[in-house]
Amino acid sequence: MAAKTRSRTGVGKGGLDHVPIIVVGAGPTGLTLANLLGVYGAKTLVVERNAGTVSEPRAVSIDDESLRTMQAAGLIDIVLPTVVAGYGSEYRTPSGQPFLKVHPTGQPYGYPRRNAFRQPTLEAQLRKGLERFAHVELRFRTTFVDFEQDEDGVVVTLETAAGEKVQVACDYLVGADGSWSAVRTKLGLTLEGETFAEKWLIVDLERSPCASRETQVFCDVRRPCIALPGPELTRRYEFKLLPGETSEQVLDDAVVAKLLKDHGADAGSVIKRKTVYTFHARLAPRWWQGRAFLAGDACHLTPPFAGQGMNSGLRDAHNLAWKLAWVLARRAPPSLLETYEQERRDHVWAMIQLALRMGRIMGPKTYWHGLATQTAFRALSLWPAARDYFAEMKYKPKPRFDAGFILADGQSERKTVVGRLLPQPKARDGKGGEDLLDAWLGDGFALIGVEVEPQVLARIAASPAIARLAPRIVRLGGAVDASGASNVTALALSSGDATALVGQAGRVLLVRPDRYVAGAFLPEETAAFAARLNELLGTVPTVQAAPGASALVRVF
Incomplete structure (x- = not known):
């Protein structure tokens, strides 16, 4: 018979300890969700199988909508000083000449649209933020094992660091446990879509000063590359592997050193991490079932070229957190939770498509494809409206939805504010x-x-x-x-x-x-x-x- 847990929760069905919400995963999505639930007053338990938050660089870009979410979580004054706010991107031809500049100056939602950050720093800030709430508990070295649910609630089985199996009852379960989500697996769901054959070498640097604070995108079919400066003299390089190259070959120290030198890295840079990854464009067929929900990479994977993978997860957290809190407070019916996927799914897919388009610009199939694309952008830059469209990132899908917890006002899609994210002056x-x-x-x-x-x-x-x-x-x-x-x-x-x-x-x-x-x-x-x-x-x-x-x- 499973042992009961001892925690700051109540006593629920069958004598098991009870907490209204259990979040599996203490990455950016899960920690943001928990902080928002803390602000809204909802009792929450977060479990994470690892011993702590990440120590390695992963996501490197946080946008204005996500910073607004940090504001809602009461953490903006802590987070904002640690990011490089308001950087742009320069897209370069194989000869090194810029053909497209993206540098948004507007702040419609209160913050710069593109910002560099360090994921270990953000996760540590989010973890520290949970200490404000007596009604939110975070347990590391605690593994999600299984769950059962019925119309009255959920019983979750966990395993402690000591190997003890324990059970906790909850009203709602959220799997924010990444691309290999155990919660998604228990729901019988897989991520559907594409995994691409191209592989990319990621090199994260420290003590790496650079002349420009802008991202440099080298759109060269011979070796597509992107270099992203970050806070505290950090920098990330991403190099596309060429046909016939293996992970072992490009991870060789001498190969990495030459790639960095050829693309302008400071000679004194220190390598923090180097790895090879394959990118994905995938969605789960459903993001919820009964009282169990998925968020972040557990239900969608986005190619990295638009810097929207983590940001999409933070949007999930903000959308889902208030709905869970209001349903638990009996201010809204459980059917409100059905609008979570309804509102978020199309926007996530639009971000995936944006990333794929940007990837095609970065890594043209042939020299001639690249030349045609670069020539077209140079021509468009002569037209002020087109130049402004790209410079101000107006191509980025707007935060909007046409169905869900909204009441249409009868105005045209172009004029209506209903279903749109309110500007923040x-x-x-x-x-x-x-x-x-x-x-x-x-x-x-x-x-x-x-x-x-x-x-x-x-x-x-x-x-x-x-x-x-x-x-x-x-x-x-x-x-x-x-x-x-x-x-x-x-x-x-x-x-x-x-x-x-x-x-x-x-x-x-x-x-x-x-x-x-x-x-x-x-x-x-x-x-x-x-x-x-x-x-x-x-x-x-x-x-x-x-x-x-x-x-x-x-x-x-």
Whole structure:
């Protein structure tokens, strides 16, 4: 008979220790998910088979959306100083001449769009962040073995470092345990898609100063290569293996030294890691089954050329975390969790396709393919609109979805803000305070009225369907004076026009905890919007929680 665990959880079904959420895997996705669940107040257990977080460089690029997720997790002030913010890329011909420059200057979501980081540093920061929460526990040297689930919950079998098998009951299980996910395997799922024949040599350097902070992309059919500077004099080189080359050949010290020298590495650089990998473009056919969910590399693998593999996992974490917390708090029905894959799947696939396109630019099939591509980009650079399109990364798939936990407003796809990630400008109040918009919106839902009177906003927020979500109420634009409605925060943008956020003054936005817009309406449409919202929310089950196993420790 399996032994019971001893932990800071409650006692659940069958006398087993109980915790509402178990996360398997303490990589970037699992740790981010756990930090967000900590912010939302959800009791969580994270288990990781390794002895600690990673010590080797892996992912090297973190984007603006992921930094916004770090902000939501309450860690941005710790993370941001350790990244190289706002770097660009230069694509070069075989002769070394630049033919395309990507250097975005806009910060629509509050942060630079491309940033270099060190995964060991980020994971250590995320691990440290969990110490803020008495209701989140992290166990290393603990291996996920198996699980069983029914309509009432999940029983997870774990193995401790001492080889002891233990069981823990939970309401929901999340497998964030990487490409070889044991949780996915137990669900009977595989990753479907392509594994490519090309192999790449990865060389991570330390003490490697470089003249430019920009990524250098050598688009040469003779040896495609990319060089990415990172924080603290780190640098990564990626070299494509040529036909007939083996991993053993390119990992030879002399071969690596020559490749680095030929591509401008500083002679005093120290090699931290060298390895050969094969890239994949794969998706799991389903990301959830019953009460078990997959996130990050457990359900999708992205080629590295767009730097979006880890970032896609962090988007998964932000999307799933608030939904788990709200369902456990009985503010939303379990059907809300079905929208996780519905909202995330298409965007992940779009990122995979972007990476494949960028890979074809980096590694042309023939010299003539490369010449044609490079000539086309040079021609396009003469057209300001096209030059701006590439320089500002407008080709990157927008964070948006057309179905899920949203209420369409009838506007065209081009004009609607519903299902879109809300921009994050700086805003100020009437007392001299200034911060990025999310800092004013709190951790939960927000009701934002653009130039809508505070008293009107307060009445809208009191509508039963909207009140179920307990939103923070914000008036944006106009005078920063909320007199007559003490529960309304009045803000003005530090620069620009508030109506640019929604395209029309007098509109009200219902914004989700992950900062996507769930709905937009005019004050006179409140009754109709509330009825649709009530239908979307549905009836929340009144099932009692297991004794001693409350899901949330605070209310929004």
